[in-house]
Amino acid sequence: MLFLLFTTTLFAQNRVETSIDTTKNKIGAQFNLTLRTVVDTAETVTFPSGNNFGRMEVIRNYVVDTVKKDNRYELIKKYGLAQFDSGKYTVPSLKVFINQKPYFTDSLSVEVANVQVDTLQQKMYEIKPILGAPSASSGIWKWLLIVALLVGVGFLVYYLIKKYQKKKIDKETFKTPIEKATSLLNTLEKKELWQKGEVKAYYSELTDIARNYIEEAIEIPAMESTTSELIVGLRNASQKKKMAVSQETLENLERVLKQADLVKFAKSKPLDFEIAEDKKKIEKAILTLDNAIPVEVEEEDDILNEAQRQKLIKEKLRKKRNARIGIAIASVVGLIVGVFTFFVLTKGFDFVKDNLIGHPTKDLMEGEWVLSEYGNPSVKIETPKVLKRMDAEKAVPKEAMALIKEMQMFAYGSFIDNFYIAVSTNKFAQPVEMDLSKALEGALKMMELQGAQNIVVKQEDFATKEGITGIKGYGTMTILDPVNKKSTKAYYEILYFGQEGGLQQIIILHQEGDEYAKQISERVLNSVELKKVTQ
Known part of the structure; x- marks a missing residue:
């Protein structure tokens, strides 16, 4: 599934001043980034937000300072940035919206230096051994052990009852x-x-x-x-x-x-x-x-009574055997109910349901993940399952395909599944300037045609670890299942990246409130790496 809309991006003169207190610092030390702009009193300004600017981590986000200059305002926005690996980094060009119109800051180069360690003064320690990661099959052994324990309890109860009854049976037989x-x-x-x-x-x-x-x-x-x-x-x-x-x-x-x-x-x-x-x-x-002892002559009635007695003995043996089986089964069931109740009270019903019955997105999260590259310009991404190639011509309008030189689509799941992810890339036939916000609006309109309703939209900037910037649209929607006509509340995240001659898109969709799906989404988005387009 892919939703694209292409418009021309409007550019204007740079109205934002960018500065940084130092271009070289130690690992973990704070760089102070300052953005300044002068606007009319009636103008609205939106500064960038996020946890990362490129590969620089935002550790402090200061309140905007406002200084009045005649009939205008000077707005000063400061950020505290840091990086915990040595090397040379770029603070990417950031987007500041003035009256909904984008203005871009200057990109800055900084260097993070290693902290020298005095091995003569500082005590050195042995290298810690490697800790093995928990295997996905460890959970299977846990449940097999529980089943074996329950079966053992059942056999033990059966044996004890049988032993007790045997003493009584011996007296009767x-x-x-x-x-x-x-x-x-x-x-x-x-x-x-x-x-x-x-x-x-x-x-x-x-x-x-x-x-x-x-x-x-x-x-x-x-x-x-x-x-x-x-x-x-x-x-x-x-x-x-x-x-x-x-x-x-x-x-x-x-x-x-x-x-x-x-x-x-x-x-x-x-x-x-x-x-x-x-x-x-x-x-x-x-x-x-x-x-x-004198022998008494056995009469016919006594013979009949003896046959009846033997029949009664066999019937008693059968009933006692059934009772043993019933008590053993009841003991195992009682133990299961007791353990189930204990974990429900201490861990919650959702924990018991997800670990006993299973949860589709939990299984995805704990399964074998795949790190792979898709499309051209390629998107490197880690996903719980391999994304399958899709037919792009069936998902994109013909008028849009006329502008595209090459397009590739990959997806897992469907629009109404528990978890859906899609990656698409394309290269244009002619140079095109794109408005990513308009592309996001077009994608959401196409979602409405697919059955989405009550769409709540939020938007923010997004940057990969390499400093490639784009936009992120996210929010909630109601999806109507065309088969059973039931509606489900869903949460979506859409990433758009526009480079020279190319566009890259990532869509993630899952049920709202699904904590396992949320963890999957975070891991997927944190793994995104894009290949820069070269002409």
Whole structure:
């Protein structure tokens, strides 16, 4: 896209006096630039503004002094300039508007000298190591780490719940007390507690298995009874239920239970072979007691009840598995919501949205930038993406093309995208004097034809690092999307540079209030370098 309008620039006699306090100074020292003009009392004067005059940085911008001389005013405008690199520089010709009519100051040459360092008096320091720039892929690893952490939390919750439920399931899935006791004895053996020196814990579990079996199978309060009470209860139950239990079985069981009491309360330490023998005695006692219990004939109703019980057990297992999965998912979701809420409260919603969901101009800003030259006379510029060549004849009126010898256009994005940038250059067929302000007005009128409305215009001078001056138009506008008919508030910046036989233009357009786009624009404009046209 390119918007050009050519007019003749009016020149007049130089009414502005230019002076500087010194032409040579040290790095960082201030040069005092003074502009003077004498005008009638009714005339209006606009002095140049900006952060840079050529490659000289404006570090102070003084208020205009007014001195009355008869029926006229002498206006004195002072600037403080500095440069922080040694070398020879030019303060470019500046434009002063008197009654909207441009008058140009004289350009001045200055020299910035190095500050000599006394290496004998000043302490020298080691060279600092190079710091690596953050990689664009570092953000990807950050999010992968977060995802891995969340998955890990989910698995941990699932594992802990499964482990807890397994203890409850084990209690429910044993068909008979003897199955439970046998399984627990095998599990105890695999733990190898007494081999690791945990004899007290071993005897405690061993006797608990025996007591628990007796309580469930023979139905006496074995877990709450002392050793003596337990043996008496077993004798009574054997007589009542007509169990054929030998005196030897009861004595062996009593001996192991008393040994366990000594280990737990008197800190007794039996030998390894004694521990192994005690385990065998418990196993034999449990099997003997189980065989002594009278066998009841299983009726058909009992078989049906057992099948129903197994079905209920499977259903419970399925529900508990689903519950584990549900709790694990809920924990991960809760953690995500908690982290999301924390960052929203501390960093703001926009920060979370831009870093989690993504932002188109943020991705542009953090991507790989390209420094390249476009057109003739060339414009050297750094952009987040390579600008593509466009067909100039489709964007410029035929009457304008008749004046142009050579024209090239390059662009990224479109008029209604999140970010749009265009660079165009041309050389005229015949020498043409240009009014850049009129060219800017023409560009804005062409924007109106493209759907721009409510255009607010501001204008100021602009100078590149090489001292080539032009104008900068900037402001806001409302853009209507021709597809969805929605309007968007946009911010634009347009640069025009007119050199002998050539014109260079840069357009930047993005949504108003987009901080990432604003940073992109600043970086792009700070990188602009122009090739001077030679005839």
